[in-house]
Amino acid sequence: MSKIYTVEKDYQNARFDKWFKAKIMNLPQSLIEKIIRLNRVKINRKKVKSSYRVQSGDIVEVYNISKFKENNRIRLSKYKPTREEVNIYDDYVIEDNENFIVINKPAGIPVQSGTKSFKNIIDVLKGTRYFENHKPYIVHRLDKETSGILIVAKTREYAQLFTSLFRIRKIHKTYIALIHGKISKSKGTLKDNLVSYENNKKIVQKAITHLKVLKSSSDYSYVELNPITGRKHQLRKQLYNIGNPIVGDNKYFINKKINKNLLKSKNLMLHAFKIKFIINNIQYNFRAKYNEDFEKFLKKNF
Numbered sequence: 319m320s321k322i323y324t325v326e327k328d329y330q331n332a333r334f335d336k337w338f339k340a341k342i343m344n345l346p347q348s349l350i351e352k353i354i355r356l357n358r359v360k361i362n363r364k365k366v367k368s369s370y371r372v373q374s375g376d377i378v379e380v381y382n383i384s385k386f387k388e389n390n391r392i393r394l395s396k397y398k399p400t401r402e403e404v405n406i407y408d409d410y411v412i413e414d415n416e417n418f419i420v421i422n423k424p425a426g427i428p429v430q431s432g433t434k435s436f437k438n439i440i441d442v443l444k445g446t447r448y449f450e451n452h453k454p455y456i457v458h459r460l461d462k463e464t465s466g467i468l469i470v471a472k473t474r475e476y477a478q479l480f481t482s483l484f485r486i487r488k489i490h491k492t493y494i495a496l497i498h499g500k501i502s503k504s505k506g507t508l509k510d511n512l513v514s515y516e517n518n519k520k521i522v523q524k525a526i527t528h529l530k531v532l533k534s535s536s537d538y539s540y541v542e543l544n545p546i547t548g549r550k551h552q553l554r555k556q557l558y559n560i561g562n563p564i565v566g567d568n569k570y571f572i573n574k575k576i577n578k579n580l581l582k583s584k585n586l587m588l589h590a591f592k593i594k595f596i597i598n599n600i601q602y603n604f605r606a607k608y609n610e611d612f613e614k615f616l617k618k619n620f
Contacts (some may be wrong), residue, residue: 325376328453328474334361335368342380349386358383361365392401397431397441404445411448412604413418415475418469419448420455420593425465425585435565443470457481461551463566466493466590467606479597483547488597493543493553494532494608496615497562498572501539509557512549525549529557533620538565540620542591553588564588565615579603585611 329337335350338359346351350368353359358381361370400458413420423429423439431438443454454470455477471477483489508527513520526546533540539562551570556602557563558570572591589608594601608616 320379320381323378325372325374326376327374330370330374330475331374331478332494333368334366334370335371337372337378339370343383345386353386355382357381364510370557371599395538396444397405397437397440399437399445400545402534407446407448411466412606413602417473418471418480419454421442421468422469423465423468423590425463425609425611429459429468439468440470456483458548460590461554461586461588464585464588464590465585465606465612466608467491467593467604468590469593483595483597487546491545491590492592493545494589494591495541495543495557496554496565496612496619497539497541497557498537499539499562500534500536500543500567501529501531501560502561506528509559510556510559510608512552512555514550523547523549525552525554525556536620538619540616554586585609587612587615605618 323341325337328343334462335347338350339345339371343511345485348351354365354368357365360366360374360379361376363377363379363446366611407421409423410424411419412422421439427442429439431441434614440454440456443449449472452472455474457469457471457480460466469480471480506529508525508529510525511522512525513522515521524547528544528546530544531539531541532542544553549555554567554570555563556568558572561572563571567585567586567588588611590606591608592603592605594603596602
């Protein structure tokens with residue numbers, strides 16, 4: 319006996335192995351490949367590879383896979399937010415429609431869970447009314463310490479669309495930051511080859527950011543940043559490289575610049591302020607108000 323499934327629109331153009339893990343059984347890749355070799359699964363009555371891109375309406379037949387055991391170890395535990403945590407997200411919502419939501423992410427909480435973080439934005443959003451009939455899809459990220467605009471898609475179709483728009487640089491982001499010291503030019507472009515390491519392998523990536531000084535004092539500068547590329551910790555690293563680290567950054571800082579004001583700063587003074595893009599000839603422009611700590615520091619020093 320076989321079980322028959324129909325691929326939903328939400329999984330249009332997804333890899334078959336990812337669809338299988340999500341909808342049938344969460345098996346290791348090697349077992350999925352074995353099931354395919356044994357002809358235990360067919361799509362539209364044909365044998366396919368694990369990399370096959372499923373289409374909405376595809377008919378998937380699965381034959382006797384009961385002996386295979388789901389790999390629970392690769393399922394990450396989900397954070398279960400309190401009702402109070404869920405309700406407070408009404409205050410963070412900037413835009414909500416059938417395809418995506420835009421929120422003003424608070425500082426101090428990661429977008430998704432990781433080895434060092436359990437509480438996260440995605441698991442909290444799952445419990446809100448905004449995702450009662452949808453699954454949240456991550457389309458871009460902000461550092462745990464960074465506040466501001468975050469887009470979360472409600473459908474796989476829009477997740478793929480946003481991912482494509484980010485890749486071809488059709489989504490334009492503006493950040494604001496409070497940094498140490500003065501910058502010599504009021505406008506400029508930061509260009510760096512940022513170095514990172516992954517599994518002991520050195521990776522060098524080009525990073526480009528346009529910078530504009532909005533205000534400055536003897537000790538600090540208030541700047542606007544438009545990243546052209548999207549590298550991990552790009553803005554934090556680039557400002558550190560020119561000797562002007564972001565106030566409150568405990569990872570990229572210069573010892574001689576640490577003072578009492580920095581020590582009193584609870585949060586990283588980096589905020590995703592604005593974002594704009596066009597979808598189906600409709601232009602979207604969103605902005606997010608910076609948090610109270612950012613506002614207090616701004617008023618105190620400028």
